[in-house]
Amino acid sequence: MSGLTPSAALREYAFWLERQLADTYRVRAFREAAAVADALTETPKNEAEWKALKGFGPKTAAIAAAAAEGRLHESLAKRRAEGAVSLDPAGDDLRALLRGDLHSHTIWSDGGSPLAEMADVAEALGHEYLAITDHSPRLKVARGLSRERLVAQWEEIDQVQQGRGMRILKGIEVDILAEGALDQADDLLDRLDIVTASVHSDLNADAATMTRRMVGAVSNPHTTVLGHPTGRKLRPDGSWRAQSSFDAELVFAACAMFGVAVEINSRPERKDPPLDLLLVAKEAGCLFSIDSDAHAPGQLDFLTYGAARAVEAGIDPERIITTWPLGRLLEHAKRRR
Template sequence: MTGLTPSEALREYAFWLERDRADTYRVRAFREAAAIADGLPELPDTEAGWRSLKGFGPKTSAIAAAAAQGRLPTALADKRAAGAASLDPAGDDLRALLRGDLHTHTNWSDGGSSIAEMATIAEALGHDYLAITDHSPRLRVANGLSGERLVSQWGEIESAQRNHRVRILKGIEVDILGDGALDQADALLDGLDVVTASVHSELTADSTTMTRRMIGAVSNRHTTVLGHPTGRKLRPDGTWRGQSSFDAELVFAACAMFGVAVEINSRPERQDPPLDLLLIAKDAGCLFSVDSDAHAPGQLDFLTYGAARAVAAGIEPDQIVTTWPVERLLKHARRHR
């Protein structure tokens, strides 16, 4: 007997797909099937019975039927075996010291899953805390949250918290505007636990403009983390989208002065900032935040990639705010408020 219910087996399969960076739409079928299974008054006992249900195809039916019969689904067994190896062994020791994640997205903006789904996987991965940092209003392409939607999200966070041990923090990935201001009202930012500030537009502006813009955000009393500082991204053809030009010594000196953590973005297609800039930030005396930038539950495990990059730069664990206990982290985040 596996001890897995059909919905648990389907969700675990979705986790492994997400960890492998499978297409979101492909993964969604398994999570939607899991939700259907949760609501069934009686579970089918054959694969054909599952296949007759709306929302179930051949793969989801095979997984659900095997779990319902007390067997480990073959497809899930294969995924477990493939996933047994570390994503990057160089990051394993530091990864074990990481207590949380300050950059994650849900289906409130451009993520694929609910707050509760994200919290469940964060808890399973051993997180002590998880910041929900969906996008701010200006980023319409990512369904950024208006002030009203942000406040509504707080209610869902509070509801999810009642069913989870992991501390769910109220956060935002707020756009850094052209003048260095943050794309949300101060009164709402005051109500957040964590503010990750990132540039998403006009990434090719000249160095002087980008430097002023980033220092403006870093000096804002609400900013906790400077997210993916260069904006670089790996294209499907294997080439890199050019990174933003800015005076790294000035920007990272400002981060050190104001206590803003430089994000070590763990997404394989970002790896931001690159090693040369990480070393400049380290020499400037910066704090760091190893974050997943997860847009799906399985991507929360990307932290191992970021941990490996921190190790390569020689960054000490206590310089990384996501190794800190939650109360120390929150005290630091509120230092200027």
Template sequence: MSDPRDPVADLRRIAFLLERAHESTYRVRAFRTAAAALRGKDPDELAALARSGELVKLKGVGEVTARCVAESLTGEEPVYLRRLEATDGVERVQAAIDLRDTIKGDCHSHTDASDGGSPLWEMVETAIGLGHDYLVITDHSPRLTVANGLSAERLRKQIEQIAEINAGLRGFRILTGIEVDILDDGALDQQEDLLAELDVVVASVHSKLRMPRAEMTERMLTAVANPHVDVLGHCTGRMVTGNRKRPESDFDAEAVFAACAEYGTAVEINSRPERLDPPKRLLRLAVEAGCEFTIDTDAHAPGQLDWLDNGCSRAVLCGVPTERVRNTRDAEALLAR
């Protein structure tokens, strides 16, 4: 094992970098408070607490800061600090532009078949104009009647329509998909055999968003483990702007993201300005959990397909590795994954 690092210095460095990045005061305070709580503590005592998992019993030390301290004490640069250092000195605007330039398609979009405002062909023409190589059409599933969700019969007709349009395309591909509702028990709102035919399945919670934490966690875990699910859509369901503001759903994010990593379900970075979901603290948690991601617009109109910049900026800010963003891959590699 390497010689231990100075955990107080590491915590203070994290706080400094967060301040320089204009992060929220409460996040900075968490690291500065933990650093103050540990100042002057005997390193052997801290090491014993880290081994027993009792660092969080120290006043001012939370789960995230305790993890950083434990990593420092093993001689490793904390993952949290390493991520911040990796983007320090890099112009974030340019980094987001570079990430955007690597994205080859959008995995979440809607047409007027459900609650989008434009027909499929217009969404496709716009995606081609934006330089995409592919677009996944993910109209809603039947239970979401307010969004004119597609029945199995209507979805099959859409699959046929996409095949017909693809036959006349060169250098671009429409991928079949769905944004399927996660039902109260975690089941999916569409026939299993039909889901198996689709290229990409985005699963999202749209109902009972205030479900108790334990029930919501189990609901999401069940969906994430379903072999048909490729992407967990807008995981908290929050709305941060406009007339439809609503808080985040309450669930055990560590457990859900661990399941996403285990089952190979990507976590969506939703680029809609009223969603920007997951929140930054949860997006960082998903990075630490080893998740893969898709950066999607959740576009309901052609102009919204150009919202990828929002998601790319958040991905860079939260240290999402480019190689873990699935839609930086071409269609064949995306489908193989």
């Protein structure tokens, strides 16, 4: 017996696909089918009836029908077996010490799933807290949140929080603007639990310009985390998008001075910052934050990748703020406000 409802089976299949960075449209079919299954008042009697439902195809119908019969479909069983293997065993011990994640995205900006679904999976993974950090207004390509939409998101967070043991933190991934200012009003930033500041534009600017921008953001009293510092990204052909040039010693010295954590971005196509810069940040005395930068629920499990990179760099877990209890984390985030 599988013990799964049809919707739970479909969502689990989507989770394993997301964990493997499968195409968003392919994943969406399973999550949308799960939503249809949740809304049914009568369970279809066989696979053909499942397939006749709007939003269902051969694979989704087969998985749902098997779950309705108390069976685990072979394709889901295969995904589950593959998922039982750690993403990176070198990170397993440190991953067990991580209490939460300070960088995640939902359908409010460029994520693929609703806020509640992200929270459900984070809680199932054992998170004590999850920061929702959708993008800020200037990043229109990622549907950055205006002032009004950010406040509206807080209302949804309050609703989704009800009845949960895990804390959903109100956050933002705020763009670092040309002169180092943050792309959101100070009064809103002051009300957030977590502010992750990242550069998303003009990544090829000269080193002096990038250094000035990053130090400006790090010195802002609202900034909690410096997100994916180099902006590098793995292309489909296996080559890397060039990382930004900046004075790493100066930027990381500023992070250490102001208590801003350097993000160890766990996405496998980012691995940002690379090892050489991680070691510079470590030598500078920086704090760190191991974050998933998840854009889908299954990607929340990417933390193991980041943990493995922290282990490789020899970073003391005590210097990783995502190993801290919630109270200590929040006190630190508001230390200069």
